[in-house]
Structure formats: structure tokens, C-alpha cells
Amino acid sequence: MGLIDIHNHMMPRVDDGSKSIAMTCEMLKIAYAEGIDTIILTPHYKSGHLHVAPYEIRRFADEMTRISAEYDVPVTFHPGNEIRYYSRAIDRLEKEIALTLADSDYALIEFEPPDPFEKIIAAIKELTYAGYIPIIAHAERYRCMCEDLNNWQDVLDMGGLIQINCGSVMGKHGHEQKAYTHKLLKEQAVSFIATDAHRDTVRAPYMRECVDFIYRKCGAEYADKIIDDNPRRVLNNDDID
Numbered sequence: 530m531g532l533i534d535i536h537n538h539m540m541p542r543v544d545d546g547s548k549s550i551a552m553t554c555e556m557l558k559i560a561y562a563e564g565i566d567t568i569i570l571t572p573h574y575k576s577g578h579l580h581v582a583p584y585e586i587r588r589f590a591d592e593m594t595r596i597s598a599e600y601d602v603p604v605t606f607h608p609g610n611e612i613r614y615y616s617r618a619i620d621r622l623e624k625e626i627a628l629t630l631a632d633s634d635y636a637l638i639e640f641e642p643p644d645p646f647e648k649i650i651a652a653i654k655e656l657t658y659a660g661y662i663p664i665i666a667h668a669e670r671y672r673c674m675c676e677d678l679n680n681w682q683d684v685l686d687m688g689g690l691i692q693i694n695c696g697s698v699m700g701k702h703g704h705e706q707k708a709y710t711h712k713l714l715k716e717q718a719v720s721f722i723a724t725d726a727h728r729d730t731v732r733a734p735y736m737r738e739c740v741d742f743i744y745r746k747c748g749a750e751y752a753d754k755i756i757d758d759n760p761r762r763v764l765n766n767d768d769i770d
């Protein structure tokens with residue numbers, strides 16, 4: 530079975546991700562070569578920024594699924610968003626102006642790197658109360674997480690789940706983020722890895738090296754869970770323990 534990428538910016542010209550449809554096609558080729566066969570598109574949703582309409586994300590996902598099959602690099606695309614948390618995020622989710630991942634109850638939520646930990650906890654509380662399951666996007670980017678090595682436990686206890694970027698695990702974003710992702714993996718605190726791909730060169734949809742590393746370092750049982758089982762549970766909107 531193929532790999533599932535739950536976080537990337539492959540939809541062109543809608544955020545700081547892919548610059549063109551040609552770049553998206555290059556990213557698709559890389560993703561396919563990496564063994565990825567399912568992609569949830571997650572354009573940024575940030576307050577005060579222009580947003581791509583949900584129907585356009587859905588239409589693009591359908592179109593890419595069709596085109597990729599036609600060009601012999603078959604990948605199934607699903608709609609989604611990466612939502613920068615703010616006071617009206619839940620209202621936007623409830624009105625389906627911002628999208629959950631593949632129409633599940635799982636919402637990919639990001640914060641500003643210097644945001645305090647209290648903000649992350651408050652967001653998890655509000656989202657779970659509203660019936661969503663928050664996935665904290667690239668947890669290694671937040672100072673408050675890296676600086677206090679126990680905070681991940683509170684995130685999980687509150688009902689949040691943790692996603693880390695493949696590039697961070699492989700040391701592409703500096704020593705601190707690498708060390709923190711390895712610590713999280715050792716503690717089995719991570720529920721998802723993803724590419725967070727923005728380009729076809731740097732920050733391309735590379736996943737395989739990270740997958741191999743996790744199988745080697747963390748054992749098959751946990752690797753299967755975070756690489757295959759959990760993302761599939763998102764697609765099927767099943768619970769994750």
C-alpha cells in the first residue's frame with residue numbers, strides 16, 4: 530500500500546506553496562516516485578489573508594486525481610486546509626469555509642512559532658469541545674514545545690494529536706527541530722509524519738527517507754501506526770487511540 534501525505538501545499542497559486550500547475554506536476558512526480566499514493570491538499574487558511582474557496586480545493590483535488598491517473602502517476606487527492614488558529618477558526622470550520630482533512634473530524638491546526646503554550650492548549654480545548662480532533666501541524670516549529678520537553682504530554686492528554694515534518698526528522702531545518710522530532714518519536718508522541726511540501730526543489734514532497742528512518746529507529750509496530758494506520762483512520766474518519 531502506498532504512503533499518505535496529510536499536509537502539503539501542492540495546490541498552485543493559492544498560498545506560499547506551488548507557484549504553477551507545472552510545478553505541481555513536478556511535485557506529483559516526486560511524490561509518486563517516493564511511493565505516495567494519497568494526498569490531502571492543505572492550502573493555508575489564515576485570518577486576514579485571501580483564501581481559496583472550498584469548492585475550488587475540492588474541484589482541484591478531483592481534477593488532480595483524474596489527471597494523475599491519465600499520466601500514469603496515479604494518486605488520489607482529497608481536500609483540506611492547514612488552519613492558523615484564531616478566535617473564529619471554529620466558526621469557519623462549522624460553516625465549511627475552512628476545511629477539515631478529507632471531510633473527516635480531523636483538523637490540521639498551526640500556530641505562530643512564538644505563540645505561548647497556553648494558546649495551543651486553549652485551541653485544543655475549544656476544538657475538541659466543538660467536536661473536532663485537532664492535529665497540531667509541525668509541532669517542532671513552536672518554541673514553547675521545543676523548550677519544554679514535557680508539553681507534548683499535555684497536548685495528547687487534552688485530545689490533540691501531533692504531526693511532524695519529514696524534513697525536520699531528517700535534519701533539513703536545523704539541529705533543534707531534528708533533535709526535538711527524534712525525542713517525540715522516541716516517546717511515541719507523534720501520530721503523523723507529513724511532507725509539508727511547498728516546492729519541487731527545496732521542501733519537495735520527500736517522505737521515503739524519513740519513513741525508512743522511522744522503521745529502523747522506532748520498530749515496525751509504531752512505524753506502521755503513524756505512517757499507515759493513523760492517516761488511513763483520518764481518511765475513514767475513524768478514531769485514533
Ligand SMILES: [Fe+2]
Nearest residue numbers: 536537611725
Ligand atoms: Fe504547511
